[in-house]
Amino acid sequence: MKRIAIDMDDVMSDTTGRKIEWYERDFKVKVNREEMKGKYLNQHVPIKHKGAVREYARHPEFFKELDIFPECQRVIEDLTKKFDVFIVTATMPYPNSYVYKYEWMKKNFPFIDIRNVVYCGHKYMIDADYMIDDHAYNLETFKGKGLLYSCEHNSEDTRFERLDNWFDVENFFLNL
Amino acid sequence: MKRIAIDMDDVMSDTTGRKIEWYERDFKVKVNREEMKGKYLNQHVPIKHKGAVREYARHPEFFKELDIFPECQRVIEDLTKKFDVFIVTATMPYPNSYVYKYEWMKKNFPFIDIRNVVYCGHKYMIDADYMIDDHAYNLETFKGKGLLYSCEHNSEDTRFERLDNWFDVENFFLNL
Numbered sequence: 001m002k003r004i005a006i007d008m009d010d011v012m013s014d015t016t017g018r019k020i021e022w023y024e025r026d027f028k029v030k031v032n033r034e035e036m037k038g039k040y041l042n043q044h045v046p047i048k049h050k051g052a053v054r055e056y057a058r059h060p061e062f063f064k065e066l067d068i069f070p071e072c073q074r075v076i077e078d079l080t081k082k083f084d085v086f087i088v089t090a091t092m093p094y095p096n097s098y099v100y101k102y103e104w105m106k107k108n109f110p111f112i113d114i115r116n117v118v119y120c121g122h123k124y125m126i127d128a129d130y131m132i133d134d135h136a137y138n139l140e141t142f143k144g145k146g147l148l149y150s151c152e153h154n155s156e157d158t159r160f161e162r163l164d165n166w167f168d169v170e171n172f173f174l175n176l
Numbered sequence: 177m178k179r180i181a182i183d184m185d186d187v188m189s190d191t192t193g194r195k196i197e198w199y200e201r202d203f204k205v206k207v208n209r210e211e212m213k214g215k216y217l218n219q220h221v222p223i224k225h226k227g228a229v230r231e232y233a234r235h236p237e238f239f240k241e242l243d244i245f246p247e248c249q250r251v252i253e254d255l256t257k258k259f260d261v262f263i264v265t266a267t268m269p270y271p272n273s274y275v276y277k278y279e280w281m282k283k284n285f286p287f288i289d290i291r292n293v294v295y296c297g298h299k300y301m302i303d304a305d306y307m308i309d310d311h312a313y314n315l316e317t318f319k320g321k322g323l324l325y326s327c328e329h330n331s332e333d334t335r336f337e338r339l340d341n342w343f344d345v346e347n348f349f350l351n352l
Binding site: 092103113116117118123127 | 312
């Protein structure tokens with residue numbers, strides 16, 4: 001059975017969406033995601049707001065009940081029938097995320113055995129056939145087939161096959 | 177640089193020691209570790225105590241400040257100079273452990289980058305050259321060289337090269 005390593009933040013959960021939501025709430029401005037192309041939110045906002053945006057992910061409740069991207073649950077459940085699916089999230093530097101991510105998986109992805117969830121930092125020691133990730137640096141060191149999940153910050157990268165949404169993920173693996 | 181995956185419970189930390197300590201405290205009996213050969217504590221105690229022992233690892237404070245095995249810190253620090261060291265702990269089923277393990281690593285192993293710590297369940301998707309683990313089932317599915325760290329429950333297993341303590345770990349890797 002081929003193995004797929006699936007990232008969580010900005011692939012399964014709309015982590016950037018929460019940052020934008022908090023930023024809009026705190027600074028009373030509206031962010032147009034279209035204008036963020038090639039940038040993280042902290043690179044897009046005025047320099048005086050950068051620090052605050054960078055700290056969001058360390059807030060005790062930042063990772064609580066993040067929104068799930070459309071069709072993600074259905075597609076991952078389908079994938080588990082044909083593939084060995086691991087959820088691999090580089091969350092170790094964020095201890096405030098640990099229990100929220102566990103609860104989020106248990107609640108929203110009950111069909112994933114918790115033993116198939118990995119909290120890590122680096123990902124280059126993950127042995128899998130496919131990796132779906134929004135960070136090109138994780139795909140650069142991956143020995144299998146890397147699939148770049150679209151997110152504003154990676155929109156300029158052309159080195160990897162790109163999946164824009166969970167319909168794309170479904171189509172990719174259906175057509176293998 | 178060759179990569180070593182090092183388990184935490186019963187390899188770096190005396191997890192079984194804490195179970196014994198709590199068991200002796202709760203049931204007013206003395207456990208002789210010599211007599212546990214080939215068994216986990218829950219298999220060694222009278223049947224009426226099994227359930228309580230099994231639950232210890234789920235207690236909110238079970239993983240708080242576990243004892244470290246002698247020489248473990250010094251040897252791991254030395255290993256990091258010549259090897260790519262990952263700490264790989266199958267702790268995902270125990271959310272009560274997550275933050276304690278993070279704090280324990282930060283306090284006692286400050287020379288290990290937190291990005292080199294992995295919380296997982298299964299370990300067969302870890303790509304490394306060496307794995308030090310007290311659970312033979314993790315070594316059975318490992319593609320590199322498996323090293324069995326001695327613990328009461330694995331004392332009968334003869335399938336893997338055995339390391340009894342951290343002097344043995346040091347000698348093994350010095351003599352490569």
